[in-house]
Amino acid sequence: xxxxxxxxxxxxxxxxxxxxxxxxxxxxxxxxxxxxxxxxxxxxxxxxxxxxxxxxxxxxxxxxxxxxxxxxxxxxxxxxxxxxxxxxxxxxxxxxxxxxxxxxxxxxxxxxxxxxxxxxxxxxxxxxxxxxxxxxxxxxxxxxxxxxxxxxxxxxxxxxxxxxxxxxxxxxxxxxxxxxxxxxxxxxxxxxx
Numbered sequence: 001x002x003x004x005x006x007x008x009x010x011x012x013x014x015x016x017x018x019x020x021x022x023x024x025x026x027x028x029x030x031x032x033x034x035x036x037x038x039x040x041x042x043x044x045x046x047x048x049x050x051x052x053x054x055x056x057x058x059x060x061x062x063x064x065x066x067x068x069x070x071x072x073x074x075x076x077x078x079x080x081x082x083x084x085x086x087x088x089x090x091x092x093x094x095x096x097x098x099x100x101x102x103x104x105x106x107x108x109x110x111x112x113x114x115x116x117x118x119x120x121x122x123x124x125x126x127x128x129x130x131x132x133x134x135x136x137x138x139x140x141x142x143x144x145x146x147x148x149x150x151x152x153x154x155x156x157x158x159x160x161x162x163x164x165x166x167x168x169x170x171x172x173x174x175x176x177x178x179x180x181x182x183x184x185x186x187x188x189x190x191x192x193x
Contacts, residue, residue, distance in 0.1 A: 008115065018121045025121055026141040028110055033149045037190025041150030061103055073099040107147075110137035151192045154179040 021031045055062055061072035079094040110120035111134040117125050120137050128136040157165045159179035165171075180187060187193060 005115065023121065026110065026137045028120060030142060030147065032190040033147065033192075034190055037149050037188070040188065040190075041148065044150055057097075063103055067102075070100050070102050073097050073103050107139060107142060109134070109139040109142065147192070149190050149192050150188070152185055152187060154183065154185075154193065158182070 017028055019025075021027070025031065057073055059072050059074065063070045063072045065071070075095060075097050077093065077095045079092060081091045081093060084090040084092050111128060114120075114125050119125055119128055119134075123136045128134050154176060156171060156175055156179050157163060159175070159182045176193075
């Protein structure tokens, strides 16, 4: 494990953005989504179609039980047609969902994973993380302005001549470059790939 962590540290040192946008930054490379990047993305709209990229939010979600503590959403009805107030008046139904936040598609905050006791930009984990969540690098920092930019979808399977990739297939930088070349697209700073 020590050898793997040494490799992670070496890669991180080469690609680190710590300090790039100042010592107090909590947005990371989302800082690349400038007003110009948003305008570039908006200029790409041709048909106005919207399509979801999320997974189903239910018991048949993506969790397989391989990570301890992660399970698919559990949905329970707490009331079905229950009376609300006077007899013959309003009735209501209510429900509850119990789930870990990793049970479906999501954006991870910059506090989600850390090593060497440091979060993004050198924030000490023991000072930021608590049972109440995180005081630094939380997903709330990413949501303050939202994320709106030009989205570029790469068809990695098609680039490999397949109809779909098998679950667990690793994706390398060369795979991404091959898909970009096959689709004849250009990736700009601030694009969402």
